[in-house]
Amino acid sequence: MSRLDFFVGRLTSQRAALNYAFGLIDGVPGPVVELGLGNGRSYDHLREHIKNRRIFVFERNVGAYPDCTPPDQDLILGEVTENLPRAVELVGQPAALLHSDLGSNDKPATKKLYERIAPGLRAALAKGGILVSDQPVETAGLEPLTAPDVMPGRYFIYRAI
Amino acid sequence: MSRLDFFVGRLTSQRAALNYAFGLIDGVPGPVVELGLGNGRSYDHLREHIKNRRIFVFERNVGAYPDCTPPDQDLILGEVTENLPRAVELVGQPAALLHSDLGSNDKPATKKLYERIAPGLRAALAKGGILVSDQPVETAGLEPLTAPDVMPGRYFIYRAI
Numbered sequence: 001m002s003r004l005d006f007f008v009g010r011l012t013s014q015r016a017a018l019n020y021a022f023g024l025i026d027g028v029p030g031p032v033v034e035l036g037l038g039n040g041r042s043y044d045h046l047r048e049h050i051k052n053r054r055i056f057v058f059e060r061n062v063g064a065y066p067d068c069t070p071p072d073q074d075l076i077l078g079e080v081t082e083n084l085p086r087a088v089e090l091v092g093q094p095a096a097l098l099h100s101d102l103g104s105n106d107k108p109a110t111k112k113l114y115e116r117i118a119p120g121l122r123a124a125l126a127k128g129g130i131l132v133s134d135q136p137v138e139t140a141g142l143e144p145l146t147a148p149d150v151m152p153g154r155y156f157i158y159r160a161i
Numbered sequence: 162m163s164r165l166d167f168f169v170g171r172l173t174s175q176r177a178a179l180n181y182a183f184g185l186i187d188g189v190p191g192p193v194v195e196l197g198l199g200n201g202r203s204y205d206h207l208r209e210h211i212k213n214r215r216i217f218v219f220e221r222n223v224g225a226y227p228d229c230t231p232p233d234q235d236l237i238l239g240e241v242t243e244n245l246p247r248a249v250e251l252v253g254q255p256a257a258l259l260h261s262d263l264g265s266n267d268k269p270a271t272k273k274l275y276e277r278i279a280p281g282l283r284a285a286l287a288k289g290g291i292l293v294s295d296q297p298v299e300t301a302g303l304e305p306l307t308a309p310d311v312m313p314g315r316y317f318i319y320r321a322i
Contacts, residue, residue: 001209002202002205002206002208002209002210003200003201003202003205003206003226003229004172004175004176004179004202004203004205004206005176005206007172007202008169008172008173008176011165011168011169011172012169012173014165015165015166015169018165039164040164041163041164041165041168042165044163044164044165045163045164045165045166047163048162048163049163065164065266068164105226
């Protein structure tokens with residue numbers, strides 16, 4: 001499997017996971033939170049499919065396409081390790097959907113980061129809310145879900161219980 | 162259509178176009194040439210599927226994953242506008258497959274670049290050779306092909322006639 005194959009699998013799985021999550025949050029109150037804006041592709045996808053909720057983005061350095069950059073009032077600048085534990089306070093209420101896309105090519109650092117933020121991911125979510133993540137997350141209060149077209153190990157979905 | 166949708170379409174079309182081209186070059190002599198290494202994803206794909214030809218890469222600034230960077234002797238550093246017209250000389254013979262992925266978010270500049278290099282793309286190819294391109298190319302001696310799973314307008318295939 002080439003890097004191209006792998007990346008296609010990752011992106012199609014990301015999209016399938018997000019699309020699946022959209023159907024799961026209908027009855028769950030709260031905004032959407034994205035951790036990691038990147039170039040804004042998935043933010044644009046969230047924005048296109050979720051019209052009736054605010055979408056907050058936590059990011060350290062904004063480097064997205066200008067037309068995929070959130071408005072200032074929806075952008076929470078700073079370190080996710082500092083801001084995620086305060087997420088409910090920062091965005092006003094627990095989130096219905098949380099998309100975390102913080103992994104890098106540094107696998108050990110990515111693993112460490114996710115171990116550190118795992119409880120904060122759960123804490124940022126309303127009960128019944130959905131976490132879509134580029135990395136596996138193990139913490140109390142999150143149950144893994146499987147979704148159509150999401151390749152195992154390539155993207156991850158959890159429900160807050 | 163979100164940017165995520167668009168990008169998924171672009172990548173899956175790129176891969177489908179390359180995969181289709183692999184089947185077309187069996188009887189055509191010559192190496193493979195890639196213009197634009199990027200992070201090396203498509204180079205890795207070429208390398209995985211084409212074992213019996215050299216794969217040359219033309220690139221200005223190498224910034225690929227270390228394990229997707231070509232060996233020095235297969236890397237042609239410099240401006241493609243300068244090196245492409247000398248491609249046959251630089252790689253030793255006309256190419257059987259040419260993958261050109263030089264587009265940027267600057268659409269006018271991309272269009273201008275491709276207008277400028279179009280004759281060089283044809284000249285770098287053996288007769289019967291295949292051009293796979295991220296941009297449309299119009300020049301004498303290239304006939305457009307259609308390929309399964311390549312979304313129209315998202316990636317382009319031509320045969321040198």
